[in-house]
Every structure is written in structure tokens, then in C-alpha cells.
Amino acid sequence: MTAALPAIVIQEVAPRDGLQIEPKWVGTPDKIKLIDSLSAIGFARIEVSSFVSPAAVPSLRDAAEVFAGITRRPGTVYTALIPNRRGAELALAARADELNFVMSASETHNRANMNMTHARSLASLAEISGPAHEAGALLNATVATAFGCPFEGAQPINKVLDIVSRYLALGADGITLADTTGMANPNQVSQLVARTLLLVPADKLTLHFHNTRGLGLVNVLAAHDAGARRFDAALGGLGGCPFAPGATGNVCTEDLVNLCQEMGLATGLDLRGLIDVSCRLTGLVGHDVPGQVAKAGPASDLHPLPERLRHSG
Amino acid sequence: MTAALPAIVIQEVAPRDGLQIEPKWVGTPDKIKLIDSLSAIGFARIEVSSFVSPAAVPSLRDAAEVFAGITRRPGTVYTALIPNRRGAELALAARADELNFVMSASETHNRANMNMTHARSLASLAEISGPAHEAGALLNATVATAFGCPFEGAQPINKVLDIVSRYLALGADGITLADTTGMANPNQVSQLVARTLLLVPADKLTLHFHNTRGLGLVNVLAAHDAGARRFDAALGGLGGCPFAPGATGNVCTEDLVNLCQEMGLATGLDLRGLIDVSCRLTGLVGHDVPGQVAKAGPASDLHPLPERLRHSG
Numbered sequence: 001m002t003a004a005l006p007a008i009v010i011q012e013v014a015p016r017d018g019l020q021i022e023p024k025w026v027g028t029p030d031k032i033k034l035i036d037s038l039s040a041i042g043f044a045r046i047e048v049s050s051f052v053s054p055a056a057v058p059s060l061r062d063a064a065e066v067f068a069g070i071t072r073r074p075g076t077v078y079t080a081l082i083p084n085r086r087g088a089e090l091a092l093a094a095r096a097d098e099l100n101f102v103m104s105a106s107e108t109h110n111r112a113n114m115n116m117t118h119a120r121s122l123a124s125l126a127e128i129s130g131p132a133h134e135a136g137a138l139l140n141a142t143v144a145t146a147f148g149c150p151f152e153g154a155q156p157i158n159k160v161l162d163i164v165s166r167y168l169a170l171g172a173d174g175i176t177l178a179d180t181t182g183m184a185n186p187n188q189v190s191q192l193v194a195r196t197l198l199l200v201p202a203d204k205l206t207l208h209f210h211n212t213r214g215l216g217l218v219n220v221l222a223a224h225d226a227g228a229r230r231f232d233a234a235l236g237g238l239g240g241c242p243f244a245p246g247a248t249g250n251v252c253t254e255d256l257v258n259l260c261q262e263m264g265l266a267t268g269l270d271l272r273g274l275i276d277v278s279c280r281l282t283g284l285v286g287h288d289v290p291g292q293v294a295k296a297g298p299a300s301d302l303h304p305l306p307e308r309l310r311h312s313g
Numbered sequence: 314m315t316a317a318l319p320a321i322v323i324q325e326v327a328p329r330d331g332l333q334i335e336p337k338w339v340g341t342p343d344k345i346k347l348i349d350s351l352s353a354i355g356f357a358r359i360e361v362s363s364f365v366s367p368a369a370v371p372s373l374r375d376a377a378e379v380f381a382g383i384t385r386r387p388g389t390v391y392t393a394l395i396p397n398r399r400g401a402e403l404a405l406a407a408r409a410d411e412l413n414f415v416m417s418a419s420e421t422h423n424r425a426n427m428n429m430t431h432a433r434s435l436a437s438l439a440e441i442s443g444p445a446h447e448a449g450a451l452l453n454a455t456v457a458t459a460f461g462c463p464f465e466g467a468q469p470i471n472k473v474l475d476i477v478s479r480y481l482a483l484g485a486d487g488i489t490l491a492d493t494t495g496m497a498n499p500n501q502v503s504q505l506v507a508r509t510l511l512l513v514p515a516d517k518l519t520l521h522f523h524n525t526r527g528l529g530l531v532n533v534l535a536a537h538d539a540g541a542r543r544f545d546a547a548l549g550g551l552g553g554c555p556f557a558p559g560a561t562g563n564v565c566t567e568d569l570v571n572l573c574q575e576m577g578l579a580t581g582l583d584l585r586g587l588i589d590v591s592c593r594l595t596g597l598v599g600h601d602v603p604g605q606v607a608k609a610g611p612a613s614d615l616h617p618l619p620e621r622l623r624h625s626g
Contacts, residue, residue: 108618108622111622112618112619112622148612150615150616151615151616151617151618152615153613153615182609182612183612185572185575185576185612186534186576187575187576187577188575211605212605212609213568213571213572213605213606213609213611213612214530214565214568214571214572214604214605214606215530215568215572215575217527217528217530217531218530218531218534218572221499221531221534247605247608247609248605252527255526255527255528258526258527259498259526259527259528259531262498262500262501262528263498263499263500264500291527292524292525292526292527292560292561293526293527295560296495296525296526296554296560298526299461299495299496299498299526300466302463302464302465302466303463303464304464305421305425305464306425309421309424309425
């Protein structure tokens with residue numbers, strides 16, 4: 001029996017993009033338990049952690065221990081974010097199934113975020129590609145700030161496409177376009193996705209949206225209408241933005257699954273199971289999380305009649 | 314000089330749909346000040362309050378005083394929600410420009426919410442129509458739970474259209490389709506809007522969405538794509554759902570204006586002015602509000618470079 005390919009592939013990034021910004025330390029056993037719960041739900045891909053400077057992202061300094069502790073579900077790709085060769089070596093040593101290399105379309109943002117020029121980042125990618133493939137790992141390459149940079153503003157579409165082409169030439173197996181600080185709008189998404197799909201097949205292209213200005217799901221639908229099929233999302237909508245205190249984070253996984261379910265788009269993911277895990281997040285991170293469906297319940301959940309109507313005929 | 318008709322008409326409902334569920338009493342002078350601020354921004358329509366049982370909705374028991382205290386901007390329609398003839402009489406006495414009659418598509422919800430059968434509600438509308446028009450007021454009629462009822466579930470499209478036809482036959486000047494508890498999805502919205510526009514011209518049809526499950530803006534765009542042009546929204550995304558504690562409320566006005574601005578759709582509303590008023594809501598209601606753009610800023614706001622990059626060439 002072969003499982004049908006879902007209409008939309010949702011990839012879970014809460015353990016990495018969600019937890020990286022949390023001020024409260026989430027213990028390694030709790031991280032492992034969260035990832036194991038996500039594995040049990042059956043995600044095709046889970047971004048486990050990142051191998052970056054522990055000084056820059058102290059909340060993920062236990063990346064190697066987390067990789068060592070998780071139970072790997074056959075069929076799930078366990079990914080590690082990496083910015084450079086050193087990160088790649090550590091991720092391969094931790095037996096990551098996939099390296100997710102990140103560089104920002106905006107060089108200003110790349111320098112602010114990674115302390116690297118474009119030339120330096122691309123040179124790292126060139127060094128990483130061979131060892132990754134020799135180790136049997138996949139290599140995904142992300143264009144961060146693809147839909148706008150908080151310092152530079154809008155990024156020219158040809159600049160983003162040029163980076164995608166360079167990534168492919170340097171051996172990337174998959175491409176992610178990331179709206180790092182939630183600046184995308186649906187018109188722009190339609191255009192960039194349509195142009196990128198001329199370079200990258202839909203099963204190799206991931207869209208990564210943040211809900212910073214409430215447009216996460218709007219942009220997912222615009223990308224889907226333009227032909228995209230793979231989307232990153234974070235349970236509970238975890239993952240903030242350093243430039244927008246109080247703003248929401250990534251597109252919320254269970255909100256997206258509820259939307260897909262209401263629209264008849266198969267995701268292969270169990271909404272009740274997701275909500276169960278999501279409801280434990282508040283205890284884990286110590287604050288309310290932005291996801292809505294975990295609070296309101298799926299649209300299909302009906303409520304009992306008010307008492308006075310139950311006996312009045 | 315004639316102002317261009319906006320591509321999207323956004324109608325503000327925070328003073329009514331937003332404040333009606335707030336547990337903290339918002340004083341009459343504060344309500345008046347909020348409405349005057351909204352008038353200054355230039356909304357075409359503001360839902361000021363409702364004339365319902367003060368026992369059922371104590372937070373709006375000062376409806377008459379609020380209508381008496383606001384400064385009316387020429388060109389803005391000041392609306393009062395009413396469930397029945399008594400409410401209509403009070404609203405006309407308060408010189409409401411428009412009565413917004415409400416009945417739920419779901420008879421169960423209508424009985425739970427208004428304590429009236431469909432027959433009784435429609436008889437009220439028949440009684441209201443003449444006096445409203447004789448007084449020079451407009452009469453809008455809302456189909457609540459048009460996209461689903463929390464007790465009955467989905468509502469048949471023909472049932473909703475039948476109610477719309479009855480409203481029109483009874484003299485309604487405008488029609489609102491309301492997603493009272495945030496159950497709508499974009500496929501359903503497209504279908505119902507397209508069918509309704511065969512009965513009601515776009516300039517007389519309002520869509521009223523709640524963001525209970527994060528789909529408010531998704532549904533606005535689906536309705537817009539299907540030809541709808543008038544939308545209710547609430548500043549700050551005020552307005553909860555009694556069945557979903559912690560869930561968000563109405564579509565957030567400033568988040569919708571930001572989306573329109575990013576997509577090049579004119580609303581005629583000033584986003585900065587909206588954000589300024591929205592930022593005062595937390596003090597008014599005593600808790601954080603769900604709107605995102607007031608926290609994150611418009612997507613077009615750029616941030617200064619980090620200090621270490623400013624001098625390093």
C-alpha cells in the first residue's frame with residue numbers, strides 16, 4: 001500500500017525557528033520529547049536545531065545532544081540549519097539527514113544576521129556541498145529576506161532568482177524562499193513563486209512565511225495558487241521577530257492544517273494530534289502562543305445547545 | 314473634485330462588535346472619544362453601538378448616550394445594531410443613520426442569541442422597514458452564522474440565499490453576510506459571495522469575517538476575488554467569540570489596511586492614523602489586543618542598521 005502524496009507538504013520548524021528566539025531555556029529532554037511528538041504525527045521534514053554560534057543563539061546550543069537523543073521515524077527528514085562550513089561539519093557529525101544552508105538576499109541582513117558577505121556565504125556553500133553529499137545528506141539552501149529586508153526593504157526579483165540559480169549550480173537539492181520578517185504580500189508571492197518554479201520543481205521548493213503582520217496564511221494560499229506545494233510552519237505559531245516585539249511568529253502549523261482540511265487539501269497530518277502537542281507549548285516556553293485553532297478548536301467542532309434551549313422543544 | 318471610490322470599503326465595527334464582549338466597562342466618554350477618532354480617519358461607515366437588552370449586553374447599555382455624544386462627520390454613516398422593533402425605535406430616536414438588523418441563518422443560533430424564531434425575527438424586520446425609511450434611515454440586514462453555526466454546523470447555501478431574498482423583499486437597502494464565529498473557509502466564501510452577488514450589487518453587500526481560526530484575511534481576499542468590495546473590520550482585531558476563550562476577534566482593521574496597501578488596493582484610510590488609535594485600545598479594554606501591524610509596524614517601515622555595521626563600510 002502506497003500512501004497518497006499530500007496536496008500540501010507541511011514541514012515543521014518549531015524546534016528550530018520557534019525555539020531559537022525564546023528567552024526561557026527549554027531543556028534538552030523537553031526538546032527531544034517535542035521532536036519525538038512531532039515525529040509521531042508524521043511530518044515529512046522536521047527542522048531539529050541549528051549549528052550556529054552558541055553565543056549568537058544560546059537557546060539552541062544543545063543541537064548535537066538533541067540530534068543524538070531523538071527517535072528517528074523512517075520517512076522523516078531531520079534537518080539542521082547551518083550558516084557555514086563549521087556548522088555543516090557539526091551537523092554531519094550529528095547525522096542530520098539534511099543541511100539547511102541560509103544566506104539572506106539582502107547583504108545588509110546577511111552581515112547583520114550571519115556576519116558574512118554574500119561572497120563569503122556562497123564560498124561556504126561551495127565547500128559544504130561535496131562533504132554533505134558524500135555523507136549521504138541532502139542540501140537545502142534558503143534565501144532569507146527573499147520578500148523584503150527590514151534594513152534594505154524590497155529585494156529585486158532578479159536578485160533573488162540569481163541567488164537561487166547560484167544555489168542550484170553549487171549543488172543544492174532543494175530551495176527555500178523565506179519571508180524572514182513577515183514583509184511578503186500575496187501579489188509579490190505569486191510573482192516570485194511563478195518565476196522560481198521555472199528554475200526549481202515544486203517538490204524541491206519550500207515557502208517559509210512568517211505571520212508578523214497577519215499575512216502568513218494569505219501568503220501560503222497565494223503561493224499554493226501559484227503552484228508551490230511545500231511549506232514550513234511552526235506548531236503554535238512559535239517564532240518571533242527581533243524587530244517586532246509582541247508580533248506573531250511563523251505560520252502556525254495547526255492553523256494551516258485546519259485551513260487545508262476546510263478546503264479539502266490533504267496534508268496527511270492529524271489535526272487533533274497537532275492540537276494536543278500544541279497545547280503543551282505554553283508550559284514549555286512559559287507564555288501564551290499565537291496559534292488560534294488550538295484555542296478555538298477546529299471549525300468542524302460543534303458546541304452543545306445552551307441549557308434553556310435543550311428542553312424547550 | 315470627486316474623491317475616487319476606494320477599491321475596498323472598510324467599515325469599522327470595533328465600538329459595537331469589539332466592545333460588546335469586553336468584560337471591563339468602557340466609559341461613555343471613552344467610547345465617544347474612540348468613535349470621534351475613527352470618524353476623523355474617515356470611515357464610510359461606523360457601527361456605533363447596539364440597541365439590545367441591557368441585561369444581555371450590558372457593555373453597550375449606553376448606546377443612546379453614545380449616539381448623542383459623538384461628533385458626526387459628513388459622509389460617514391453611523392449605524393446601530395438592532396434585533397427587533399423596540400431596538401429600531403430606540404435607534405431611530407438616537408438618530409442612527411442606519412439600522413443594522415440581525416438574524417442568524419441557523420434558527421438554533423437565532424434562538425440562543427436573540428431568543429427569537431426566524432418567523433418572529435422576519436416579522437420584526439417587516440415592522441421596522443417602513444418606520445426606518447420614513448425617518449430617512451438606511452436599513453441593512455445581516456445574515457449571522459451565514460458560513461456556519463457553532464451548534465448546527467454548515468448552513469446550506471440556498472437557505473442563506475433565501476434569507477437574503479426575504480431581506481430584500483422586506484425593504485433592506487444593504488445585506489451583510491457574517492461569519493459570526495469564524496467558521497468560513499475561502500472555497501465556501503467564493504461560492505456564497507458569487508451567488509449572493511446575483512441578488513445584491515457589490516456596493517450593497519458587506520462581508521463580515523471573524524479571525525477566530527486565523528482565516529479572517531484569507532476570507533476577505535477570497536471574497537474580494539469573488540467580487541465583494543465592502544468589509545467590516547475592527548480596530549485592533551477587537552471582538553471575541555463566547556465559544557472560544559482566548560481566540561481573536563473580528564478581522565483587524567489596520568492589518569487589513571496594511572494588506573490592501575501592500576497589494577495596491579486603495580482604502581482611503583490612513584494606516585499611521587489607524588495605528589495611533591489602535592495603540593490606545595490596550596489601555597481602554599485593559600488587555601493586549603490581537604492586531605499585528607500595530608505591534609510590528611507597516612511592512613514598509615525600515616529599521617536602522619545595527620551599530621556595528623554602520624561604521625564598518
